[in-house]
Amino acid sequence: MQTLRYWDYYGMTETFTDLYDKATKRESFxxxxxxxxxxxxxxxxxxxxxxxxxxxxxxxxxxxxNDIEKLSDNELVTEIQNILKNYRPKKxxxxxxxxxxxxLRPLGxxxxxxxxxxxxxxxxxxPIVEAQFYKHSYGFRPLRSTHHAMAxxxxxxxxxxxHYVVDIDIKGFFDNINHTLLIKQLWNIGIQDKKVLxxxxxxxxxxxxxxxxxxxxxxxxxxxTVAFKRCA
Numbered sequence: 404m405q406t407l408r409y410w411d412y413y414g415m416t417e418t419f420t421d422l423y424d425k426a427t428k429r430e431s432f433x434x435x436x437x438x439x440x441x442x443x444x445x446x447x448x449x450x451x452x453x454x455x456x457x458x459x460x461x462x463x464x465x466x467x468x469n470d471i472e473k474l475s476d477n478e479l480v481t482e483i484q485n486i487l488k489n490y491r492p493k494k495x496x497x498x499x500x501x502x503x504x505x506x507l508r509p510l511g512x513x514x515x516x517x518x519x520x521x522x523x524x525x526x527x528x529x530p531i532v533e534a535q536f537y538k539h540s541y542g543f544r545p546l547r548s549t550h551h552a553m554a555x556x557x558x559x560x561x562x563x564x565x566h567y568v569v570d571i572d573i574k575g576f577f578d579n580i581n582h583t584l585l586i587k588q589l590w591n592i593g594i595q596d597k598k599v600l601x602x603x604x605x606x607x608x609x610x611x612x613x614x615x616x617x618x619x620x621x622x623x624x625x626x627x628t629v630a631f632k633r634c635a
Contacts, residue, residue, distance in 0.1 A: 406451070406545065413447040419530045426534035426593060436598040439527045440487055442480045448522040449479060452515070462514030463494040463612050471515055483520060490602050492517050492609035509578070511611060511621075521606060528594060535592055578620040582607045 410416040418438060425432070438444060449471065452458050458468035471479065496512040513521065533544065541552040559565045585607070586600055594600065610616050 409447055409450050413443045413450070415443055415447055415526070418444075419526070422527065423530040423534045426531040429535075429593065431593045431595045432531060433595050435527055435594065435596040439523050439599065440484050442476075444523055444526060445480050445483050445519070446476055448519050448526060451526075452519050452522050457512075458515065458518075460512055461496075462512050462517070463496045464514045466515050468515060471519070479519075483516065483523070486516065487520065487602065490520075490605050492520075492606055494610045494612045497611050497613060513609065517606075517609070524599070524603065524606075528589075531593060580607075580620050582619060 407416070410419060422432070422438075453468050453472075461467050474482070493514040493516075495514075498510045498512055499507040500510055502508050529545065536544070539555055541547045541549070541555070556568060582604065586604060589600060589603070607621060608616055
């Protein structure tokens with residue numbers, strides 16, 4: 404799989420595996436910031452974002468991945484490390500997407516450097532939270548898909564004579580996340596690096612262009628929300 408090849412290329416596989424193993428033992432993590440801001444993790448984040456179609460979508464500063472490509476590896480790493488020393492996310496661009504039922508879904512599009520930063524955080528947080536999830540949870544998780552969920556349903560039909568599937572959706576989940584409770588939940592699952600939590604708190608409070616600073620919820624396109632949804 405491409406993601407795993409990227410991990411190997413940037414020498415992060417052993418690091419992520421070690422985080423996962425420690426998380427399965429319910430260990431606490433107080434020194435994640437150095438891993439997040441390491442050269443290898445930042446370059447892995449850049450490569451991952453670059454491979455996404457959304458990397459061509461500009462944020463409020465008008466920049467895309469094409470602008471970042473002009474930087475050398477050293478320049479990119481240094482810039483992100485410097486930004487994180489006193490992190491202040493730029494305004495998030497709001498875009499409304501029409502849903503199948505005709506309603507509008509609000510998306511938040513961060514600036515490209517903020518997306519790379521968020522991905523740097525996600526890469527390190529993900530193995531920690533993954534280690535603590537129910538093994539038959541399939542949504543928003545790496546190496547899992549709807550096909551795995553369907554296979555599980557078929558197994559239960561055949562082996563346990565269960566014949567009903569209940570489809571439940573949490574209305575407005577992203578729009579109503581309590582920031583304080585979310586940070587506490589991250590702490591409770593072992594993410595106890597105060598520098599990291601402070602940066603995440605700033606991501607949650609990133610101003611949405613035309614709407615102001617949110618008091619709850621997360622912009623739907625904030626990458627790190629994926630990890631949040633699984634531990635909220």
